[in-house]
Amino acid sequence: MNLTLRIWRQRSPQDKGRMVTYQVSDVSPDMSFLEMLDVLNERLILEGEEPVAFDHDCREGICGMCSMVINGRPHGPQKLTTTCQLHMRHFKDGDTIDIEPWRARAFPVIKDLVVNRSAFDKIIQAGGYISAPTGSAPDAHSTPVPKPDADAAFEAAECIACGACVAACPNGSGMLFTAAKITHLGLLPQGQPERETRVLDMVAAHDDAGFGGCTNIGECTASCPKGIPLTTIGRLNGDFIKAARKRS
Amino acid sequence: MHWTNQSPIRTVGQMATATAPRVKAPMLRTTVGLKVFMAVTGILLVLFLIAHMLGNLKIFVGPTAFNHYAHWLRAIGTPLLPNTWYLWIQRTVLTVAVIGHIWSAAVLARRARAARPVRYAHRQPVQGSYAGRTMRWGGVIILLFVIYHILDLTTGNLNPVGDKQHPYANVVADFAPHRWYVTIWYVLAILAIGFHLRHGIFSALRTLGQQSQQWQRRSRAFALGFAIVLCAGYLSVPFAVLTGLVR
Numbered sequence: 001m002n003l004t005l006r007i008w009r010q011r012s013p014q015d016k017g018r019m020v021t022y023q024v025s026d027v028s029p030d031m032s033f034l035e036m037l038d039v040l041n042e043r044l045i046l047e048g049e050e051p052v053a054f055d056h057d058c059r060e061g062i063c064g065m066c067s068m069v070i071n072g073r074p075h076g077p078q079k080l081t082t083t084c085q086l087h088m089r090h091f092k093d094g095d096t097i098d099i100e101p102w103r104a105r106a107f108p109v110i111k112d113l114v115v116n117r118s119a120f121d122k123i124i125q126a127g128g129y130i131s132a133p134t135g136s137a138p139d140a141h142s143t144p145v146p147k148p149d150a151d152a153a154f155e156a157a158e159c160i161a162c163g164a165c166v167a168a169c170p171n172g173s174g175m176l177f178t179a180a181k182i183t184h185l186g187l188l189p190q191g192q193p194e195r196e197t198r199v200l201d202m203v204a205a206h207d208d209a210g211f212g213g214c215t216n217i218g219e220c221t222a223s224c225p226k227g228i229p230l231t232t233i234g235r236l237n238g239d240f241i242k243a244a245r246k247r248s
Numbered sequence: 249m250h251w252t253n254q255s256p257i258r259t260v261g262q263m264a265t266a267t268a269p270r271v272k273a274p275m276l277r278t279t280v281g282l283k284v285f286m287a288v289t290g291i292l293l294v295l296f297l298i299a300h301m302l303g304n305l306k307i308f309v310g311p312t313a314f315n316h317y318a319h320w321l322r323a324i325g326t327p328l329l330p331n332t333w334y335l336w337i338q339r340t341v342l343t344v345a346v347i348g349h350i351w352s353a354a355v356l357a358r359r360a361r362a363a364r365p366v367r368y369a370h371r372q373p374v375q376g377s378y379a380g381r382t383m384r385w386g387g388v389i390i391l392l393f394v395i396y397h398i399l400d401l402t403t404g405n406l407n408p409v410g411d412k413q414h415p416y417a418n419v420v421a422d423f424a425p426h427r428w429y430v431t432i433w434y435v436l437a438i439l440a441i442g443f444h445l446r447h448g449i450f451s452a453l454r455t456l457g458q459q460s461q462q463w464q465r466r467s468r469a470f471a472l473g474f475a476i477v478l479c480a481g482y483l484s485v486p487f488a489v490l491t492g493l494v495r
Contacts, residue, residue, distance in 0.1 A: 098369060
Protein backbone atom coordinates (compact mmCIF):
# COMPACT_ATOMS: atom_id res chain seq x y z
CA MET A 1 0.00 0.00 0.00
CA ASN A 2 1.10 3.53 -0.72
CA LEU A 3 -0.29 6.23 1.48
CA THR A 4 -0.19 9.99 1.85
CA LEU A 5 -0.09 11.09 5.48
CA ARG A 6 -0.82 14.59 6.69
CA ILE A 7 0.54 14.73 10.21
CA TRP A 8 0.43 17.50 12.80
CA ARG A 9 4.02 18.56 13.56
CA GLN A 10 4.67 20.79 16.53
CA ARG A 11 8.17 21.19 17.94
CA SER A 12 7.21 22.25 21.45
CA PRO A 13 4.21 23.40 23.49
CA GLN A 14 5.03 26.97 22.42
CA ASP A 15 5.40 26.18 18.71
CA LYS A 16 2.42 27.02 16.53
CA GLY A 17 2.43 23.71 14.67
CA ARG A 18 1.25 22.75 11.19
CA MET A 19 0.12 19.81 9.09
CA VAL A 20 3.03 18.24 7.17
CA THR A 21 2.56 15.82 4.26
CA TYR A 22 4.55 12.57 4.04
CA GLN A 23 4.46 9.74 1.52
CA VAL A 24 4.75 6.22 2.86
CA SER A 25 5.19 3.34 0.45
CA ASP A 26 5.14 -0.44 0.78
CA VAL A 27 2.84 -0.48 3.79
CA SER A 28 1.64 -3.99 4.60
CA PRO A 29 -2.11 -4.29 5.24
CA ASP A 30 -1.23 -6.43 8.26
CA MET A 31 0.69 -3.65 9.96
CA SER A 32 -0.93 -1.84 12.83
CA PHE A 33 -1.34 1.91 12.47
CA LEU A 34 1.53 2.51 14.88
CA GLU A 35 3.80 0.09 13.00
CA MET A 36 3.07 2.09 9.86
CA LEU A 37 4.19 5.22 11.74
CA ASP A 38 7.29 3.32 12.95
CA VAL A 39 8.17 2.68 9.31
CA LEU A 40 7.79 6.37 8.55
CA ASN A 41 9.89 7.32 11.59
CA GLU A 42 12.71 4.92 10.67
CA ARG A 43 12.88 6.55 7.29
CA LEU A 44 12.81 10.04 8.80
CA ILE A 45 15.66 9.13 11.17
CA LEU A 46 17.73 7.76 8.28
CA GLU A 47 17.09 10.96 6.38
CA GLY A 48 18.24 12.97 9.37
CA GLU A 49 14.81 14.41 10.10
CA GLU A 50 13.07 14.57 13.45
CA PRO A 51 10.76 11.52 13.79
CA VAL A 52 7.07 12.04 14.54
CA ALA A 53 6.49 11.90 18.30
CA PHE A 54 3.47 9.86 19.39
CA ASP A 55 2.42 8.15 22.60
CA HIS A 56 2.31 4.37 22.77
CA ASP A 57 3.09 1.70 25.29
CA CYS A 58 1.47 -1.73 25.45
CA ARG A 59 0.30 -1.85 21.82
CA GLU A 60 -2.36 -4.34 22.82
CA GLY A 61 -5.22 -1.97 23.45
CA ILE A 62 -5.23 -1.80 27.24
CA CYS A 63 -2.81 0.90 28.39
CA GLY A 64 -4.59 3.94 26.95
CA MET A 65 -1.43 5.66 25.76
CA CYS A 66 -1.95 5.79 22.00
CA SER A 67 -3.87 8.92 21.23
CA MET A 68 -4.36 10.30 17.79
CA VAL A 69 -7.24 11.59 15.78
CA ILE A 70 -7.22 9.74 12.45
CA ASN A 71 -9.26 11.31 9.68
CA GLY A 72 -11.24 13.28 12.23
CA ARG A 73 -12.00 10.35 14.53
CA PRO A 74 -10.19 9.52 17.75
CA HIS A 75 -8.45 6.13 17.32
CA GLY A 76 -9.57 6.03 13.68
CA PRO A 77 -12.51 4.51 11.83
CA GLN A 78 -12.83 1.16 13.64
CA LYS A 79 -15.32 1.04 16.49
CA LEU A 80 -14.14 -0.21 19.90
CA THR A 81 -10.52 -0.20 18.70
CA THR A 82 -7.50 1.71 19.94
CA THR A 83 -5.02 3.14 17.42
CA CYS A 84 -2.49 0.40 18.20
CA GLN A 85 -5.06 -2.28 17.39
CA LEU A 86 -6.15 -0.58 14.19
CA HIS A 87 -4.74 -2.33 11.14
CA MET A 88 -3.84 -0.86 7.81
CA ARG A 89 -6.21 -3.23 6.04
CA HIS A 90 -8.97 -0.80 7.01
CA PHE A 91 -7.45 1.75 4.63
CA LYS A 92 -7.17 1.67 0.86
CA ASP A 93 -4.10 1.97 -1.32
CA GLY A 94 -3.61 5.61 -2.26
CA ASP A 95 -5.58 6.98 0.72
CA THR A 96 -4.72 10.31 2.28
CA ILE A 97 -4.84 10.03 6.06
CA ASP A 98 -4.97 13.04 8.40
CA ILE A 99 -3.39 12.49 11.80
CA GLU A 100 -3.85 15.04 14.57
CA PRO A 101 -3.37 15.08 18.33
CA TRP A 102 -6.27 15.20 20.83
CA ARG A 103 -7.54 18.76 20.75
CA ALA A 104 -8.49 20.19 24.12
CA ARG A 105 -7.37 23.05 26.31
CA ALA A 106 -6.98 20.56 29.15
CA PHE A 107 -4.70 18.39 26.97
CA PRO A 108 -1.96 20.75 25.76
CA VAL A 109 0.27 19.41 23.00
CA ILE A 110 3.78 18.56 24.25
CA LYS A 111 5.14 17.63 20.85
CA ASP A 112 3.62 16.52 17.54
CA LEU A 113 0.92 13.99 18.48
CA VAL A 114 1.80 13.76 22.17
CA VAL A 115 -0.50 15.60 24.56
CA ASN A 116 -0.28 16.06 28.30
CA ARG A 117 -3.16 14.19 29.89
CA SER A 118 -2.35 15.01 33.53
CA ALA A 119 -5.76 16.70 33.74
CA PHE A 120 -7.19 13.20 34.06
CA ASP A 121 -4.78 12.50 36.93
CA LYS A 122 -6.07 15.64 38.66
CA ILE A 123 -9.62 14.35 38.36
CA ILE A 124 -8.56 10.98 39.78
CA GLN A 125 -6.67 12.69 42.60
CA ALA A 126 -9.80 14.63 43.50
CA GLY A 127 -11.90 11.55 44.18
CA GLY A 128 -11.03 8.49 42.13
CA TYR A 129 -10.10 6.39 45.12
CA ILE A 130 -11.63 4.44 47.98
CA SER A 131 -10.59 4.35 51.60
CA ALA A 132 -9.88 0.70 52.23
CA PRO A 133 -7.95 -0.95 55.04
CA THR A 134 -4.60 -2.17 53.78
CA GLY A 135 -3.23 -5.59 54.55
CA SER A 136 -3.77 -8.98 53.04
CA ALA A 137 -6.49 -9.29 50.43
CA PRO A 138 -9.94 -9.93 51.94
CA ASP A 139 -11.85 -13.07 51.01
CA ALA A 140 -13.69 -12.59 47.73
CA HIS A 141 -17.07 -13.33 49.32
CA SER A 142 -16.64 -11.20 52.44
CA THR A 143 -18.44 -8.24 50.83
CA PRO A 144 -21.25 -9.50 48.59
CA VAL A 145 -21.85 -7.53 45.39
CA PRO A 146 -24.99 -8.15 43.33
CA LYS A 147 -24.08 -9.58 39.94
CA PRO A 148 -25.71 -6.80 37.83
CA ASP A 149 -23.84 -4.17 39.88
CA ALA A 150 -20.56 -6.01 39.49
CA ASP A 151 -21.11 -6.26 35.73
CA ALA A 152 -22.00 -2.59 35.36
CA ALA A 153 -19.07 -1.54 37.56
CA PHE A 154 -16.73 -3.67 35.49
CA GLU A 155 -18.08 -2.23 32.26
CA ALA A 156 -17.24 1.26 33.55
CA ALA A 157 -13.90 0.10 34.96
CA GLU A 158 -12.82 -0.88 31.46
CA CYS A 159 -12.03 2.81 30.86
CA ILE A 160 -8.34 3.08 29.97
CA ALA A 161 -8.26 6.90 30.37
CA CYS A 162 -7.02 7.40 26.82
CA GLY A 163 -8.96 10.65 26.43
CA ALA A 164 -10.74 9.78 23.18
CA CYS A 165 -14.02 10.96 24.75
CA VAL A 166 -12.55 14.45 25.22
CA ALA A 167 -11.06 14.44 21.73
CA ALA A 168 -14.40 13.45 20.20
CA CYS A 169 -16.64 15.74 22.25
CA PRO A 170 -17.75 18.89 20.42
CA ASN A 171 -17.56 20.63 23.82
CA GLY A 172 -14.17 19.23 24.81
CA SER A 173 -15.83 17.67 27.85
CA GLY A 174 -14.23 15.01 30.03
CA MET A 175 -17.57 13.91 31.41
CA LEU A 176 -17.53 10.32 30.08
CA PHE A 177 -14.17 9.66 31.73
CA THR A 178 -15.30 11.23 35.00
CA ALA A 179 -18.63 9.39 34.85
CA ALA A 180 -16.89 6.06 34.20
CA LYS A 181 -14.95 6.47 37.45
CA ILE A 182 -18.03 7.65 39.37
CA THR A 183 -19.99 4.63 38.11
CA HIS A 184 -17.22 2.13 38.65
CA LEU A 185 -16.58 3.17 42.25
CA GLY A 186 -20.12 4.22 43.15
CA LEU A 187 -21.68 0.88 42.24
CA LEU A 188 -19.50 -1.13 44.60
CA PRO A 189 -19.90 -1.31 48.38
CA GLN A 190 -16.26 -0.27 48.85
CA GLY A 191 -16.97 3.00 47.08
CA GLN A 192 -19.89 4.11 49.25
CA PRO A 193 -18.11 6.10 52.03
CA GLU A 194 -16.77 8.71 49.57
CA ARG A 195 -19.65 8.52 47.13
CA GLU A 196 -20.96 12.05 47.74
CA THR A 197 -17.69 13.90 48.18
CA ARG A 198 -16.30 11.98 45.21
CA VAL A 199 -18.78 13.29 42.67
CA LEU A 200 -18.55 16.90 43.88
CA ASP A 201 -14.75 16.86 44.03
CA MET A 202 -14.29 15.12 40.70
CA VAL A 203 -16.69 17.44 38.88
CA ALA A 204 -14.93 20.45 40.43
CA ALA A 205 -11.54 19.09 39.30
CA HIS A 206 -12.99 18.37 35.86
CA ASP A 207 -14.15 21.98 35.51
CA ASP A 208 -10.92 23.41 36.93
CA ALA A 209 -8.92 21.52 34.31
CA GLY A 210 -10.71 23.47 31.59
CA PHE A 211 -12.95 20.78 30.15
CA GLY A 212 -16.31 21.82 28.71
CA GLY A 213 -19.74 20.63 29.79
CA CYS A 214 -21.68 17.64 28.50
CA THR A 215 -24.55 18.14 26.04
CA ASN A 216 -25.55 14.45 25.95
CA ILE A 217 -24.79 14.15 22.25
CA GLY A 218 -23.04 10.82 22.64
CA GLU A 219 -20.02 11.46 20.44
CA CYS A 220 -17.81 10.27 23.31
CA THR A 221 -19.34 6.85 23.67
CA ALA A 222 -19.24 6.33 19.88
CA SER A 223 -15.49 7.00 19.90
CA CYS A 224 -14.67 5.18 23.13
CA PRO A 225 -12.44 2.16 22.38
CA LYS A 226 -13.90 0.44 25.42
CA GLY A 227 -17.54 1.31 24.75
CA ILE A 228 -18.19 3.09 28.05
CA PRO A 229 -21.96 3.70 27.89
CA LEU A 230 -23.49 7.18 27.92
CA THR A 231 -25.75 6.10 30.79
CA THR A 232 -22.77 6.51 33.15
CA ILE A 233 -23.14 10.27 32.72
CA GLY A 234 -26.72 10.01 33.96
CA ARG A 235 -25.40 8.24 37.03
CA LEU A 236 -22.86 10.99 37.62
CA ASN A 237 -25.62 13.60 37.27
CA GLY A 238 -27.88 11.72 39.67
CA ASP A 239 -25.13 11.37 42.26
CA PHE A 240 -24.21 15.05 41.82
CA ILE A 241 -27.76 16.26 42.41
CA LYS A 242 -28.14 14.07 45.52
CA ALA A 243 -24.81 15.20 46.94
CA ALA A 244 -25.35 18.87 46.11
CA ARG A 245 -28.77 18.88 47.77
CA LYS A 246 -27.35 17.34 50.92
CA ARG A 247 -24.49 19.78 51.09
CA SER A 248 -26.53 22.93 50.55
CA MET B 249 14.91 12.20 21.42
CA HIS B 250 15.04 13.24 25.05
CA TRP B 251 12.66 16.07 24.46
CA THR B 252 10.50 15.09 27.43
CA ASN B 253 13.37 16.01 29.75
CA GLN B 254 13.41 19.56 28.45
CA SER B 255 9.67 19.90 28.70
CA PRO B 256 8.53 22.02 31.65
CA ILE B 257 5.56 19.71 32.12
CA ARG B 258 6.42 16.77 34.33
CA THR B 259 3.75 14.18 34.89
CA VAL B 260 5.65 11.19 36.24
CA GLY B 261 5.63 10.94 40.00
CA GLN B 262 2.69 13.26 40.46
CA MET B 263 -0.04 10.70 40.21
CA ALA B 264 -2.46 10.38 43.07
CA THR B 265 0.10 11.32 45.69
CA ALA B 266 -2.07 14.03 47.16
CA THR B 267 -5.68 15.06 46.96
CA ALA B 268 -6.35 18.10 44.80
CA PRO B 269 -6.80 21.44 46.55
CA ARG B 270 -10.41 22.03 47.46
CA VAL B 271 -11.28 25.45 46.19
CA LYS B 272 -14.72 24.88 44.81
CA ALA B 273 -17.02 26.99 42.70
CA PRO B 274 -20.62 27.21 43.93
CA MET B 275 -22.65 24.16 42.83
CA LEU B 276 -24.61 26.19 40.30
CA ARG B 277 -21.46 27.35 38.53
CA THR B 278 -20.18 23.81 37.93
CA THR B 279 -20.87 22.38 34.49
CA VAL B 280 -23.29 19.86 35.99
CA GLY B 281 -25.00 22.52 38.12
CA LEU B 282 -25.52 24.74 35.06
CA LYS B 283 -26.95 21.80 33.16
CA VAL B 284 -29.37 20.97 35.97
CA PHE B 285 -30.48 24.60 36.00
CA MET B 286 -30.97 24.49 32.22
CA ALA B 287 -32.94 21.25 32.51
CA VAL B 288 -35.27 22.61 35.22
CA THR B 289 -35.95 25.91 33.45
CA GLY B 290 -36.43 23.99 30.20
CA ILE B 291 -39.02 21.73 31.79
CA LEU B 292 -40.92 24.77 33.09
CA LEU B 293 -40.99 26.17 29.56
CA VAL B 294 -42.13 22.82 28.15
CA LEU B 295 -45.04 22.76 30.61
CA PHE B 296 -46.02 26.19 29.33
CA LEU B 297 -45.76 24.96 25.73
CA ILE B 298 -48.20 22.14 26.51
CA ALA B 299 -50.74 24.52 28.06
CA HIS B 300 -50.31 27.02 25.22
CA MET B 301 -50.85 24.33 22.59
CA LEU B 302 -54.01 23.06 24.28
CA GLY B 303 -55.29 26.65 24.38
CA ASN B 304 -54.51 27.12 20.69
CA LEU B 305 -56.55 24.06 19.78
CA LYS B 306 -59.62 25.86 21.16
CA ILE B 307 -59.66 27.65 17.82
CA PHE B 308 -61.27 24.56 16.31
CA VAL B 309 -64.24 24.93 18.67
CA GLY B 310 -65.13 28.33 17.26
CA PRO B 311 -64.59 32.09 17.62
CA THR B 312 -66.71 32.44 20.76
CA ALA B 313 -64.96 29.62 22.60
CA PHE B 314 -61.51 30.82 21.54
CA ASN B 315 -62.13 34.46 22.50
CA HIS B 316 -63.74 33.40 25.75
CA TYR B 317 -60.69 31.25 26.54
CA ALA B 318 -58.38 34.18 25.78
CA HIS B 319 -60.32 36.46 28.11
CA TRP B 320 -60.40 33.78 30.79
CA LEU B 321 -56.56 33.76 30.77
CA ARG B 322 -56.73 37.28 32.22
CA ALA B 323 -59.17 36.20 34.89
CA ILE B 324 -57.32 33.11 36.17
CA GLY B 325 -56.91 33.28 39.92
CA THR B 326 -59.80 35.69 40.51
CA PRO B 327 -61.32 36.45 42.87
CA LEU B 328 -58.38 35.34 45.03
CA LEU B 329 -56.12 37.57 42.94
CA PRO B 330 -57.10 40.78 41.17
CA ASN B 331 -57.70 40.49 37.41
CA THR B 332 -54.59 39.67 35.28
CA TRP B 333 -52.44 39.17 38.37
CA TYR B 334 -52.02 35.47 37.79
CA LEU B 335 -51.12 36.19 34.16
CA TRP B 336 -48.39 38.57 35.25
CA ILE B 337 -47.04 36.13 37.79
CA GLN B 338 -46.83 33.47 35.10
CA ARG B 339 -45.22 35.90 32.68
CA THR B 340 -42.62 36.81 35.27
CA VAL B 341 -41.83 33.17 36.04
CA LEU B 342 -41.55 32.34 32.33
CA THR B 343 -39.33 35.34 31.63
CA VAL B 344 -37.03 34.37 34.50
CA ALA B 345 -36.98 30.79 33.18
CA VAL B 346 -36.15 31.96 29.65
CA ILE B 347 -33.37 34.24 30.87
CA GLY B 348 -31.98 31.53 33.16
CA HIS B 349 -32.13 28.95 30.38
CA ILE B 350 -30.26 31.22 27.99
CA TRP B 351 -27.78 32.33 30.64
CA SER B 352 -26.77 28.77 31.52
CA ALA B 353 -26.63 27.82 27.85
CA ALA B 354 -24.43 30.81 27.09
CA VAL B 355 -22.03 30.11 29.98
CA LEU B 356 -21.72 26.46 28.93
CA ALA B 357 -21.31 27.35 25.24
CA ARG B 358 -18.51 29.77 26.14
CA ARG B 359 -16.79 27.10 28.23
CA ALA B 360 -17.17 24.55 25.44
CA ARG B 361 -15.60 26.99 22.98
CA ALA B 362 -12.72 27.70 25.35
CA ALA B 363 -12.22 23.98 25.95
CA ARG B 364 -10.97 23.52 22.37
CA PRO B 365 -8.79 26.51 21.48
CA VAL B 366 -7.19 24.77 18.46
CA ARG B 367 -9.71 23.25 16.04
CA TYR B 368 -9.25 20.03 14.14
CA ALA B 369 -8.05 20.36 10.55
CA HIS B 370 -10.14 17.32 9.68
CA ARG B 371 -13.28 16.62 11.63
CA GLN B 372 -15.91 14.04 10.80
CA PRO B 373 -19.46 15.35 11.16
CA VAL B 374 -20.74 14.81 14.67
CA GLN B 375 -22.43 11.43 14.85
CA GLY B 376 -25.07 12.71 17.24
CA SER B 377 -28.48 13.70 15.92
CA TYR B 378 -29.17 16.80 13.83
CA ALA B 379 -31.29 18.00 16.76
CA GLY B 380 -28.36 17.64 19.13
CA ARG B 381 -26.05 19.64 16.89
CA THR B 382 -28.45 22.52 16.36
CA MET B 383 -29.40 23.19 20.00
CA ARG B 384 -27.52 26.48 20.29
CA TRP B 385 -28.46 28.15 17.01
CA GLY B 386 -31.90 26.58 17.15
CA GLY B 387 -32.33 28.23 20.53
CA VAL B 388 -31.40 31.61 19.06
CA ILE B 389 -34.02 31.16 16.30
CA ILE B 390 -36.62 30.23 18.92
CA LEU B 391 -35.80 33.34 20.98
CA LEU B 392 -36.17 35.61 17.94
CA PHE B 393 -39.47 33.92 17.14
CA VAL B 394 -40.78 34.34 20.69
CA ILE B 395 -40.02 38.08 20.55
CA TYR B 396 -41.79 38.37 17.19
CA HIS B 397 -44.66 36.20 18.41
CA ILE B 398 -45.31 38.39 21.46
CA LEU B 399 -45.27 41.54 19.30
CA ASP B 400 -47.63 39.80 16.88
CA LEU B 401 -50.28 38.04 18.94
CA THR B 402 -49.88 39.38 22.49
CA THR B 403 -49.34 43.12 22.04
CA GLY B 404 -50.67 43.14 18.46
CA ASN B 405 -48.07 45.62 17.15
CA LEU B 406 -47.09 43.43 14.20
CA ASN B 407 -50.55 41.98 13.60
CA PRO B 408 -52.67 43.21 10.69
CA VAL B 409 -55.74 43.41 12.98
CA GLY B 410 -54.23 43.67 16.45
CA ASP B 411 -57.59 43.68 18.23
CA LYS B 412 -57.01 42.54 21.80
CA GLN B 413 -60.68 41.88 22.33
CA HIS B 414 -60.91 39.43 19.41
CA PRO B 415 -57.82 37.22 19.31
CA TYR B 416 -59.61 34.83 16.95
CA ALA B 417 -59.69 37.52 14.25
CA ASN B 418 -56.00 38.28 14.87
CA VAL B 419 -55.06 34.65 14.29
CA VAL B 420 -57.14 34.32 11.14
CA ALA B 421 -55.71 37.56 9.72
CA ASP B 422 -52.18 36.50 10.69
CA PHE B 423 -52.13 33.31 8.64
CA ALA B 424 -54.12 34.61 5.68
CA PRO B 425 -52.82 33.07 2.40
CA HIS B 426 -51.38 36.37 1.11
CA ARG B 427 -49.26 36.60 4.27
CA TRP B 428 -47.56 33.30 3.36
CA TYR B 429 -44.19 34.53 4.64
CA VAL B 430 -45.61 34.80 8.17
CA THR B 431 -46.85 31.22 7.95
CA ILE B 432 -43.48 29.99 6.67
CA TRP B 433 -41.66 31.78 9.49
CA TYR B 434 -44.10 30.32 11.99
CA VAL B 435 -43.69 26.80 10.59
CA LEU B 436 -39.88 27.06 10.63
CA ALA B 437 -39.90 28.33 14.21
CA ILE B 438 -42.21 25.53 15.36
CA LEU B 439 -39.99 22.96 13.65
CA ALA B 440 -36.99 24.53 15.40
CA ILE B 441 -38.82 24.07 18.71
CA GLY B 442 -39.57 20.47 17.74
CA PHE B 443 -35.91 19.73 17.07
CA HIS B 444 -34.90 21.59 20.23
CA LEU B 445 -37.25 19.43 22.30
CA ARG B 446 -36.31 16.19 20.53
CA HIS B 447 -32.82 16.49 21.97
CA GLY B 448 -33.64 18.81 24.87
CA ILE B 449 -36.12 16.53 26.62
CA PHE B 450 -33.81 13.52 26.39
CA SER B 451 -30.91 15.66 27.55
CA ALA B 452 -32.86 17.15 30.45
CA LEU B 453 -33.92 13.71 31.69
CA ARG B 454 -30.32 12.49 31.45
CA THR B 455 -29.11 15.58 33.29
CA LEU B 456 -31.62 14.94 36.06
CA GLY B 457 -30.22 11.46 36.56
CA GLN B 458 -31.79 9.07 34.03
CA GLN B 459 -29.22 6.28 33.91
CA SER B 460 -30.56 2.93 32.72
CA GLN B 461 -30.24 1.61 29.16
CA GLN B 462 -33.91 0.71 29.07
CA TRP B 463 -35.05 4.18 30.12
CA GLN B 464 -32.53 5.77 27.77
CA ARG B 465 -34.40 4.16 24.86
CA ARG B 466 -37.73 5.14 26.36
CA SER B 467 -36.76 8.74 27.04
CA ARG B 468 -35.38 9.11 23.48
CA ALA B 469 -38.65 7.74 22.09
CA PHE B 470 -40.68 9.93 24.43
CA ALA B 471 -38.74 13.05 23.41
CA LEU B 472 -39.29 12.29 19.73
CA GLY B 473 -42.99 11.49 20.18
CA PHE B 474 -43.56 14.55 22.33
CA ALA B 475 -41.82 16.82 19.82
CA ILE B 476 -43.94 15.44 16.97
CA VAL B 477 -47.22 15.81 18.87
CA LEU B 478 -46.34 19.33 19.96
CA CYS B 479 -45.35 20.36 16.42
CA ALA B 480 -48.53 18.85 15.00
CA GLY B 481 -50.65 20.66 17.58
CA TYR B 482 -49.06 24.04 16.92
CA LEU B 483 -48.93 23.65 13.14
CA SER B 484 -52.55 22.59 12.88
CA VAL B 485 -53.66 26.18 13.54
CA PRO B 486 -51.91 28.01 10.65
CA PHE B 487 -52.69 25.14 8.29
CA ALA B 488 -56.34 25.23 9.29
CA VAL B 489 -56.44 28.96 8.53
CA LEU B 490 -54.52 28.48 5.28
CA THR B 491 -56.88 25.78 4.04
CA GLY B 492 -59.98 27.68 5.12
CA LEU B 493 -60.93 25.21 7.84
CA VAL B 494 -60.79 28.08 10.31
CA ARG B 495 -62.00 31.40 8.96
